[in-house]
Amino acid sequence: MGTFRAFRHMVKDSLDYITHGSKTYHIWMIFLTVIMLIGMYCYSIQLDEGLSVTGMTDRVSWGLYISNFTFLVGVAAAAVMLVMPTYVLKDIDFKQAVLIGEGLAVAALVMCLAFVVADMGGPSVLWHMIPGIGVFNFPNSMLAWDVIVLNGYLFINITIPLYILFRHYQGKEAKSKVYIPGSIISVLWAVAIHLVTAFLYEGLQARPFWNNALLGPRFLASAFAAGPALIILVLAAIRKFSEFKIEDKTISKIAMIVTVAAQINLIMLISELFKEFYAPTHHSESAYYLFFGLEGKTALLPWIWTAIPLNVLATVLLTFHKLRNNTKVLYFCCFILFVAIWIEKGFGLIVPGFIPGPYGKIAEYTPTWIEIWVTLGIWAMGAFVFTMLAKTSIGIELGKLRYKKKKILKSETV
Amino acid sequence: MGDKKKWFQLDLGLGQKQAVAGSCGCGKPSGGCGSHATEPPKNDLTISAEEFDAAVEQELMEDSMVAQTRKDGFQQVFDRKMDRRTAFRKLTASLLVGAGAVHTSCSVTSGEEAKEKAQIDWEEQFKGNYKLMTQEEKQATVDRLVRSYQLRKKENIKMSAADASKDVLFGYAFNISKCQGYMDCVSACVKENNQDRNSQMQYIRIHEMKDGEGFKFNEADDNYYHEVPAEGHFYMGTQCFHCDNPPCVNVCPVQATWREEDGLVVVDYDWCIGCRYCMAACPYDGRRFNWSKPEVPEDEINKNQHYLGNRLRKKGVMEKCTFCVQRSRAGKDPACVEACPTGARIFGNLLDPNSTIRWVLENKQVFRLKEDLGTEPKFWYFMD
Ligand code: SF4
Ligand code: SF4
Numbered sequence: 001m002g003t004f005r006a007f008r009h010m011v012k013d014s015l016d017y018i019t020h021g022s023k024t025y026h027i028w029m030i031f032l033t034v035i036m037l038i039g040m041y042c043y044s045i046q047l048d049e050g051l052s053v054t055g056m057t058d059r060v061s062w063g064l065y066i067s068n069f070t071f072l073v074g075v076a077a078a079a080v081m082l083v084m085p086t087y088v089l090k091d092i093d094f095k096q097a098v099l100i101g102e103g104l105a106v107a108a109l110v111m112c113l114a115f116v117v118a119d120m121g122g123p124s125v126l127w128h129m130i131p132g133i134g135v136f137n138f139p140n141s142m143l144a145w146d147v148i149v150l151n152g153y154l155f156i157n158i159t160i161p162l163y164i165l166f167r168h169y170q171g172k173e174a175k176s177k178v179y180i181p182g183s184i185i186s187v188l189w190a191v192a193i194h195l196v197t198a199f200l201y202e203g204l205q206a207r208p209f210w211n212n213a214l215l216g217p218r219f220l221a222s223a224f225a226a227g228p229a230l231i232i233l234v235l236a237a238i239r240k241f242s243e244f245k246i247e248d249k250t251i252s253k254i255a256m257i258v259t260v261a262a263q264i265n266l267i268m269l270i271s272e273l274f275k276e277f278y279a280p281t282h283h284s285e286s287a288y289y290l291f292f293g294l295e296g297k298t299a300l301l302p303w304i305w306t307a308i309p310l311n312v313l314a315t316v317l318l319t320f321h322k323l324r325n326n327t328k329v330l331y332f333c334c335f336i337l338f339v340a341i342w343i344e345k346g347f348g349l350i351v352p353g354f355i356p357g358p359y360g361k362i363a364e365y366t367p368t369w370i371e372i373w374v375t376l377g378i379w380a381m382g383a384f385v386f387t388m389l390a391k392t393s394i395g396i397e398l399g400k401l402r403y404k405k406k407k408i409l410k411s412e413t414v
Numbered sequence: 415m416g417d418k419k420k421w422f423q424l425d426l427g428l429g430q431k432q433a434v435a436g437s438c439g440c441g442k443p444s445g446g447c448g449s450h451a452t453e454p455p456k457n458d459l460t461i462s463a464e465e466f467d468a469a470v471e472q473e474l475m476e477d478s479m480v481a482q483t484r485k486d487g488f489q490q491v492f493d494r495k496m497d498r499r500t501a502f503r504k505l506t507a508s509l510l511v512g513a514g515a516v517h518t519s520c521s522v523t524s525g526e527e528a529k530e531k532a533q534i535d536w537e538e539q540f541k542g543n544y545k546l547m548t549q550e551e552k553q554a555t556v557d558r559l560v561r562s563y564q565l566r567k568k569e570n571i572k573m574s575a576a577d578a579s580k581d582v583l584f585g586y587a588f589n590i591s592k593c594q595g596y597m598d599c600v601s602a603c604v605k606e607n608n609q610d611r612n613s614q615m616q617y618i619r620i621h622e623m624k625d626g627e628g629f630k631f632n633e634a635d636d637n638y639y640h641e642v643p644a645e646g647h648f649y650m651g652t653q654c655f656h657c658d659n660p661p662c663v664n665v666c667p668v669q670a671t672w673r674e675e676d677g678l679v680v681v682d683y684d685w686c687i688g689c690r691y692c693m694a695a696c697p698y699d700g701r702r703f704n705w706s707k708p709e710v711p712e713d714e715i716n717k718n719q720h721y722l723g724n725r726l727r728k729k730g731v732m733e734k735c736t737f738c739v740q741r742s743r744a745g746k747d748p749a750c751v752e753a754c755p756t757g758a759r760i761f762g763n764l765l766d767p768n769s770t771i772r773w774v775l776e777n778k779q780v781f782r783l784k785e786d787l788g789t790e791p792k793f794w795y796f797m798d
Contacts, residue, residue, distance in 0.1 A: 050704070050706035050729040050730055051688075051703075051705045051730065052705035052706035056705070058701075058705075061694060116689075119690075120687055120730070121686070121688015121703065121704070121730025121731060121732075122730040122731060124539075125539075125685070125686075125687050126687055128668045128670070128687055129667060135542075135546065135669045136668065137664075137666055137667050140665075141664065141665050141666055143666075143667035200691075204661065204695050205787045205788070206661060206694070206696055206698075285632075353694070358699040359619075359621065359631040359652065359699055360631045360632025360634075361632075
C-alpha cells in the first residue's frame, strides 16, 4: 500500500514539476505544442482524404514516414548502448548519461510508433495487429516481429528507469539485482530491434537495393554513430539549461563510441559503393539513381551529396583526438553526422528501393507539405515527451523531487 | 523434377514421363491425365497450330470449365482467438455504450433502417479475418454487405462467397506474338472489377517494346496513347501473376492477403490495415493501393461481385488482380481473356490435362518473368 501511495505521489509531483519551469522552458514547450497542433491538423486532413495527400504513389509506396521510422529505430537502439558500461561494468562516468539515454530511447520509440500509425491506410483497424485480438502473421512477417520487438523494447525502457527513479524518489538506492538483468536484456534487445528492422527490408527479393546482406550490420553501425551523437548534443543542452552535472569525461567517452561507429560505417559504405559501381549489374540501378540520377531524374542527388561529404568530414574530424576533445568541434561533428545519417538511412535508403520500379519505371517521389508537417509534428511530439521525461528524471536525480519533502521543494523550484 | 529442391518449386506434374502413382499433378492415381505415360494420348498433344487457334476461340466462348462444387470453409484453426475476439467486441461495445457512442443504434427516435445500418456497420467494423471464417460466417458478412448496399443505395447487388473448388489450380498464359496492344483487356478489367476511376487504377499494364531489342522493360512504354499496333513494336502485358510462392503473402503482418486453394492470391479488403508492405515485396508490380476513396459512377458498378474480388473497396486498402474470382469460380474466363480481340490471353485449370492452358505449357516454349526469384508465378509467356 505504501508503495502505491509513494507512486501516486511521484506521478503527482512530476506533473507538478514539469508544469513549472523557467521562461525558456515554457517557450520551448509552447513552441513544440504549436508544431504538434499543426501536425495534428495536417494529419486530420490526411485521415479525411486518404494517403493521396502525401507524395506517395503506387510506384513509390513508402516515403518520408517510413524513412523517419527506420532512422528513429536506430536512435532508440543506440541510446541504450550506454547502459551496458554503466550498469554492468560499473563505469560511473556514464551514470548520468544513462537515464537521459533511456529517456531518449522512449521518446524515439514513441515517434517510431507514431510514424507507423501515420503511414497506415486504415488506422481504425489497427487492432487487427494486436496479438490475441487480431490475427498476427507470426513468425512469417518481419513487420509482425518488428511490432513485437519495438513494443517489448518500449516496455523495458520504461520500466528500468521508472524503477530506478522511483527508488531514488523515495530516497532509497536502486537494487542492482533488479535492474542489472533488465539492462542486459535491454542491450541485447536494442541490437534485435535494429536487426529486425533491417530484415524488414533485407528480406525482400523484389528490391535488390535492400536485398543485401550488409544492410543489417550497416544499420547497426550508423545507428551507433547517430544515436550517441544525438545524446551528446542533448547532454550539451542539458548542461547548459539545468544544474545537472555532466562531466567532460562522460562526453568524451560517448564521443569515442560515436567515432568508432562512424569509422565502421564509413568502411561499410565504401564496400557497398565498390560492389555497386565496380561491376554494375541491373541491380545497381537504384544506387545509380541515388548517386547520379537516371534518365535525367535526379531528385535525390542534392540529398545524398550533402550526406556523403558531411559523413566523411565528421568521421575524419572525429578521428583526431585533438579535434574531438574540443567541445565546439565535437558538437559540430555530432550535428553534421546526425544530419548525414538521417538522410542516408532515411530518404537515401527507402526511396531508391522503389526506383526503378519492378519493370524499370522511374517515377520520383517528393514529399508534400502535409507529409512534412505531420513529420515535424511527430518530431515535436518526440521532443516534448523527451523534455518531460528528462526534466522529471533530472529533478529526481538532483534530489529536488523527493517523497514527503514536497513542502520544502516547492519553495526551491518555483 | 528433383525431389530435393532447395527452393520452392511449383509442380504441375508436367514433363513427368513415368507413371508414378499419386505423383501426378491431377491427383488421380491412374490415367485420364496427360502426364501419365501409360496410355500417352499422343494425338491430343500434337494439335496443329490451326487446331490450337480454334481451341483458343472455343475457350473464349466456353463457360463450363469449373464445376461449381462448394467446399467446406477453411478450418477454423483459431477458434480460441475468435472467442477472445468476441469477448473483446463485447467489452468495447459495453464501454462505448457507456460512453454513448452507439447512440444511433440505441436512439428511439431514429428509424428502423438507421438502426439496422448502424448495427451492420458495427458488426462489420469488428468482424474477423475472412480467411479464418467458417462458411456460415462468410455468408453472414456477405449478406450484411449486400443488405448495407441495399439500405444505402436502394439497389441490389449480388455477392458471392464461393470457395475454391477441388482439383482446380488456375493458370494463365500470354501469347506475345498475338498481342497488338489494343488495351481492351485493360478497360474490360477496370469495368469488371470496379476500379477507382479517379486515380485511373489499372491492374494490367501493357508494355510496348521495340522489335529486335528483346525484353527491355526499362525502355518500354507502359502508358502510351497512340494508335496500335505501332510499327516495329511488340506488346507484353503484366498484372499480378498469382505466384505459387507469393512473397506478398509472407510479409503481410495481419494475414490480410493469402493464397487460396485454387491458386488465387486474394486480399480481404476489410482486414487489410494498409501498411503497403506487400506492395514493396511484390517483384511484379502486381498490387494497387487505394490512396483516396475509390469512386465508380453509380451506373457503371458491376453488381455481380465476390467478397474477395470486385466488391467495392474503401480508401486505404490494398487490391489487385484476382483472375476475376467472381467469374473464374463461376466457371467463366476472366474479363481480360474474354475482351482480348486477338486471343492472346489464355486462362484455365492447370490440373485439367485437357485444358488449353495445359496444352500451351506442354507444347509451346513458355517462360516466366524473374524466375530466379523463386516466386513461381502461374503466368506464362509464349510465342507462336
Ligand atoms: S505477382 Fe506480386 S502480388 Fe501477385 S502473387 Fe506474385 S508477389 Fe503477390
Ligand atoms: S497493405 Fe494490407 S494486404 Fe498488404 S501487407 Fe499491409 S495489411 Fe497486408
